[in-house]
Amino acid sequence: MKQPVEIAPAQGRLGVLLVGMGAVSTTFIAGTLLVRKGLAPPTGSLAEMGTVRLGKRSEGRSPLIKDFVPLTALGDLVFGVWDIFEENGYEAAKTAGVLDESMLEQIRPELEAIRPMPAVFDQRYVKRLMGTNIKTGANKLELAERVRADIRDFKEAHHLDRLVMIWCGSTEIFMTPSDVHGSITRFEEAMASNSDEISSSMVYAYAALKEGIPYANAAPNLSADIPALDRLALDNGSPVAGKDLKTGQTLIKTIVAPGLKARLLGVSGWYSTNILGNRDGEVLDDPESFKTKEESKKSVLDYIFQPDLYPTLYSDLCHVVRINYYPPRGDNKEGWDNIDLVGWLGYPMQLKINFLCRDSILAAPIVLDLVLFLDLAKRAGMSGVQEWLSFYFKSPVHAPGLYPEHDLFIQLMKLKNTLRFMRGEELITHLGLEYYD
Numbered sequence: 001m002k003q004p005v006e007i008a009p010a011q012g013r014l015g016v017l018l019v020g021m022g023a024v025s026t027t028f029i030a031g032t033l034l035v036r037k038g039l040a041p042p043t044g045s046l047a048e049m050g051t052v053r054l055g056k057r058s059e060g061r062s063p064l065i066k067d068f069v070p071l072t073a074l075g076d077l078v079f080g081v082w083d084i085f086e087e088n089g090y091e092a093a094k095t096a097g098v099l100d101e102s103m104l105e106q107i108r109p110e111l112e113a114i115r116p117m118p119a120v121f122d123q124r125y126v127k128r129l130m131g132t133n134i135k136t137g138a139n140k141l142e143l144a145e146r147v148r149a150d151i152r153d154f155k156e157a158h159h160l161d162r163l164v165m166i167w168c169g170s171t172e173i174f175m176t177p178s179d180v181h182g183s184i185t186r187f188e189e190a191m192a193s194n195s196d197e198i199s200s201s202m203v204y205a206y207a208a209l210k211e212g213i214p215y216a217n218a219a220p221n222l223s224a225d226i227p228a229l230d231r232l233a234l235d236n237g238s239p240v241a242g243k244d245l246k247t248g249q250t251l252i253k254t255i256v257a258p259g260l261k262a263r264l265l266g267v268s269g270w271y272s273t274n275i276l277g278n279r280d281g282e283v284l285d286d287p288e289s290f291k292t293k294e295e296s297k298k299s300v301l302d303y304i305f306q307p308d309l310y311p312t313l314y315s316d317l318c319h320v321v322r323i324n325y326y327p328p329r330g331d332n333k334e335g336w337d338n339i340d341l342v343g344w345l346g347y348p349m350q351l352k353i354n355f356l357c358r359d360s361i362l363a364a365p366i367v368l369d370l371v372l373f374l375d376l377a378k379r380a381g382m383s384g385v386q387e388w389l390s391f392y393f394k395s396p397v398h399a400p401g402l403y404p405e406h407d408l409f410i411q412l413m414k415l416k417n418t419l420r421f422m423r424g425e426e427l428i429t430h431l432g433l434e435y436y437d
């Protein structure tokens with residue numbers, strides 16, 4: 001047994017601050033309320049349902065993760081939100097149209113009590129949206145100060161011990177890191193001068209990190225993944241994770257692709273298309289927001305297939321991703337994948353996948369796990385990029401100079417080994433020679 005990491009106990013209440021109260025946020029909040037009343041199971045949540053094997057296979061030790069590491073109890077979560085719309089949690093969940101009304105009725109008073117704080121919003125970054133519940137301020141630094149004041153007021157009003165912030169807002173336009181993102185000083189100067197290089201999500205991320213609370217980005221846009229905010233996260237002891245939740249089609253892609261590669265099957269083409277009719281789909285109908293999503297969705301295969309190491313199998317891969325806004329489907333996304341495979345002696349084969357999924361049903365347990373694990377990381381004294389949470393993201397944030405790990409199974413091993421490491425347990429390598437000594 002190695003020395004365990006010191007982890008502060010999960011005492012008291014944990015505030016969950018969500019930016020954006022749309023389909024993902026309301027499905028997560030409503031689901032957590034239902035689970036804690038015992039009205040539904042937390043299906044899809046590794047933190048709540050997963051186990052972790054400890055020691056040798058012959059030892060029979062596989063506790064639940066939530067019994068192995070000290071996670072905050074669901075009953076101690078308190079929800080706070082910002083949104084540009086004034087609807088309360090119940091109305092917003094009805095607008096999102098993900099959960100049945102009969103389910104929502106069972107938690108109606110709790111949902112109605114969740115009222116969005118005025119948002120930091122600029123249509124420059126999300127072209128297809130406009131609302132009225134918006135903060136005003138002389139510049140972006142002042143807006144960040146208002147968000148910080150919201151955070152402190154929320155903490156005091158609800159007698160909270162700790163907080164976590166997750167960006168569940170709309171996908172912002174495609175941006176790349178620039179000079180003003182290079183250091184905290186330049187970033188703050190840019191905020192004070194209202195630079196276009198500072199998006200709304202960056203204002204929230206900055207506010208969270210200044211308050212020393214963990215921050216995750218559920219969307220693909222550039223947010224805390226810039227050098228200035230990396231530095232701030234390390235200086236203030238904030239764990240950070242992102243970005244873009246790995247749910248429908250990309251989840252399946254990162255399950256199937258490692259299997260094909262493991263068998264050295266070539267792939268000459270991978271055509272992915274989706275129809276989606278929720279508000280997210282409407283926002284992504286704008287080319288600038290779609291570009292952000294497309295970049296995030298396309299990168300996974302390059303890293304999994306490693307065409308530089310396997311040029312014969314993957315260097316000519318034609319990878320196409322399309323998202324079409326189709327209102328009749330609402331949140332029920334349909335994804336089609338056509339994969340053109342190449343086998344022994346170059347013989348072609350095809351694989352077709354038709355996934356009729358529910359976007360926010362897949363996303364909600366991920367948000368729950370991120371809340372619980374980021375809070376754990378904070379109590380364990382971890383700060384900056386949490387690569388072990390890559391498991392949850394399409395575009396995992398990573399240290400400069402490293403390539404991101406996209407293979408779902410490697411990501412899961414990394415996550416569980418991190419938990420073992422925290423508790424001073426042996427890491428599992430799957431070598432297994434000891435069983436045959």
Ligand SMILES: NC(=O)c1ccc[n+]([C@@H]2O[C@H](COP(=O)([O-])OP(=O)(O)OC[C@H]3O[C@@H](n4cnc5c(N)ncnc54)[C@H](O)[C@@H]3O)[C@@H](O)[C@H]2O)c1
Binds near residue numbers: 024096171200245360
């Ligand atoms: N559902 C999924 O499976 C999934 C997967 C990966 C990523 N995402 C991303 O998660 C995000 C949320 O998805 P969703 O389906 O809930 O979308 P949604 O459109 O239903 O909700 C987004 C909410 O964010 C609000 N918002 C936008 N900008 C804001 C701002 N500056 N401040 C406060 N609120 C703001 C909007 O008003 C809206 O209510 C999107 O960016 C989406 O791309 C979702």
